[in-house]
Amino acid sequence: MSKQISPAEAAALIPDGAIVSVSSSSGLGCPDLMLKAIGERFERTGHPRNLTTLHPIAAGDMSGIKGIDHIARKGLLARIIGGSYPSGPSTSEPPLIWQMVTGNEIPAYNIPSGILFDMHREAAAKRPGVITKIGLETFVDPDRQGCAMNAAAAEQPVVRKIEFEGEEWLYFPVIVPQVAIIRATTADERGNLTYEHEGAYLGGLDQALAARNNGGIVIAQVKRMTKDGSLRPHDVRVPGMLVDYVIVDPDQKQTTQTLYDPAISGEIFRPLDSFHVPEFGIQKVIARRVAQELEAGSCVNLGFGISANVPRILLEEGLHGAVTWVIEQGAVGGVPLLDFAFGCASNADGYMPSPYQFTYFQGGGFDASLLSFLEIGRDGSVNVSKLAFRPHVTAGAGGFVDITARAKKIVFSGMFNAGAKLSLEDGRLVVEKEGKLKKLVNEVEHVTFSGHRAVSQGQDITYVTERCVMKLTPDGIMLTEIAPGIDLESQILAQSEFPLIISPDLKGMDHELFRDAPIGLTLPQKPRRVLEVSHD
Template identity: 85%
Template sequence: MSKVISPAEAAALIPDGAIVSVSSSSGLGCPDLMLKAIGERFDATGHPRDLTTLHPIAAGDMSGIKGVDYIAKPGLLKRIIGGSYPSGPSSSEPPLIWQMITGDQIPAYNIPSGIMFDMHREAAAKRPGVLTKVGLDTFVDPRRQGCAMNTSATREPVVKTVEFEGEEWLYFPAIVPSVAIIRATTADERGNLTYEHEGAYLGGLDQALAARNNGGIVIAQVKRITQEGSLRPHDVRVPGNLVDYVIVDPEQKQTTQTSYDPAISGEIFRPLSSFRVPEFNVQKIIARRVAQELQSGSAVNLGFGISANVPRILMEEGLHGAVTWVIEQGAVGGVPLLDFAFGCASNADAFMPSPYQFTYFQGAGFDASLLSFLEIGRDGSVNVSKLSFRPHVTAGAGGFVDITARAKKIVFSGMFNAGAKLGIADGKLVIEKEGKLKKLVNEVEHVTFSGRRAVEQGQDITYVTERCVMKLTPQGILLTEIAPGVDLKTHILDQSEFPLLVSEDLKVMDAALFNEAPIGLTLPAKPKRSLTEASHA
């Protein structure tokens, strides 16, 4: 018997007061048609009301996939919990969900994506919740914001500190979804799901288990239906016994602004010559310098921003494949994509389900992470998750906190300050006009990464900007390299709100970085780990 129903029929199954878990990562894997149907039902009938929605990564992105904005309606939403949220340019009207959050219309929370997946697994197994050190001394910690995004959320805490076996932990009680809305490519008549056109598996299986094991329902949005028995068992990622209903959207996009690209889903491999190499500019200089921090044979995580161009720097230097890239949506290897396709990779070696990728990150199994910064604090802390004057431009932390909590090595990259007019001439950086907004501040507005814990744990932390390179030390932030053409006092020390330490062996950044030709990059080999070293890591 077929499980296929219309979107309107599926929306009618969601009761008032339900806890609804939605699988998506921005435009990637977003069940957009189902969310639209829920919003339309509410507009027509006033139901469902008072929903709590869970979004482990994000749903929608304001560039063709509305996602959560379909249900961002007073009365429909009672509470929202997300790893991140749709963002938009500062010049545009904020997404509807941001208007509700900043207007304090509903309690809103930003829980790290990996922890949200952990909460689903704990709910599925009927365990009480998640005990973790991920997020200590960041905005996740209840002694700071406790994941709250507005005043309403502070009245309903989602996390607390506890002592267990003589150590301090964060405790997140499991949240049990009554409905899971997931997405795949193909469903057979029994509801078995395959993901052959998807750019990632995300966490649909874990979300389905959490709902089904607790008496809830699972609704899957797919692109097409096939006959029962026609799917290869090894290809089925969510079995039909976990799926109650299926809706069909033959127009569903693979990811934002991409209807279908077989290289994203690993069905073909693109020639390396088809990938765009970054144009020569200040951002490319930063990405090149970040690339110099890598070792051949490493597994390296990438975040959104300048660092997303580093794989293409390696490609331009003839070093594609020297590093295995790992991203939170689940792709391993290949070439991570840019802009609104970020989160996808072409030519991937493998796709991991996101919850297991986050287990890998939380346990620091990888070698390094390349991430961005909005602000750097005196103590080395980093903010990427909140700027009060541009709240809807910052989408939240996503997996940033999971990734950085124990990472062995992190390279943060960004512009030294905001708004500077910069140029490059004769192999030197030219600062034509200084920026008005300092990014090295006494105290960051939002602690997404704790410099204090990094020092305690002995993490290797580097900050790369267009005008200098800095390292985090127990004594403070140490300036180790300066760009050619830059004045130490005027362009660096005077542009920081706090005193920087200056290395006695201050070096000039590699001159090759500031010329258009390839830099002749070589990467040292990653040292092989012995069994003894591995057992004590």
């Protein structure tokens, strides 16, 4: 018998007070029709009420896939826990969920994405919770915000600090879902799910296990149904034994503003010359300098922002394939995409389920991470997760904390300050008007990355801006390179709230970075991994 039911019938299965886990990364893999049906049922009947929803990466956004905003209604939501949240332009109306969060209408939490997936795995195995060092000395730490995004959340902690085997750890008790809402491309009549048009597997399997093993139900949204027995067993990512109900949305988008692109799901490979190379400008200068930090043969994580353009720099320099890119949604290799398709990749080597990708990140198995910053603190800490004057624009940290906790090397990139008017002239940088907002501050507003912990762990931390390059040292932040055309005193030191250490070997950034032509980039080869074996 087919497991297919209507969206309205599926929405009617969700009881008041349920804990509901939703698999999505913004528009990527978002079960939008199912969330819409829940919102519509609430409008008609006033039920379900008082839901707690879990979103390990994020659910929907402001660009054609509403996701969580379908159910961001007073009375429907009682609590929300997410890796990140939808964000809109500063000129637009904030997403409904942000209005609820900033209005303190419901407790809202930002738990790192990898930890949220770990919590599902522990719930599935009926273990008590997650013990981890991920998040120590950041906003995740109970000594700071403890993941709370508002006052209502601060009154109901989700994490506490414990001592185990003589060391400090963070402990996240499991939150057991009664309902898992996941998404795939195809379901057969028995509920077996394949993902052939999806840009990532995300964490649907782990979420389904957590609900099913604890007596809950699993609802899958798919693009199409097929006959029982017609799916190749090796293609099934979530077996039908874990799926209770299936709804069909033939119009579901592959990701935000993308109905369907076969290159995103690895069904075709795009010619390399079809990828847009960034136009010459300040951000391209920064991305080029970040690229100079790489080694050939390395495996490198990418975040949103300026660093997302670094793969295109390598493409332009004829070095595509010299580095394997890994992103938290699960793609390995290929060319990570930009803008609304961020989180997807074309021409990927393969796709890891997100929970396993996060295990890779949390354990520091990769070589480097390229990330952005909003603020840099005196101690080297970085804020990417909160700015008081733009509360609905910053969307939470996602996997940032998981990725940075044990990364061997991190290159943060961004503009030196905010609002400056800059130009490029004959291989040098010109500051036409100074920015009003300093980004090098005595203390960051929100600690997404702990400089103190990075120093204690011996992590290699670099900050790249258009004006200079800096390194984190045990004594503070050291200025190591300065852009041609920039005055050290007035345009760097005076624009920082704290004194920078000047390297005795201070040098100029390469003039070629600031010219509208390829820079002739070469990458040193990463040493081959060798395991030393004792023969005693």
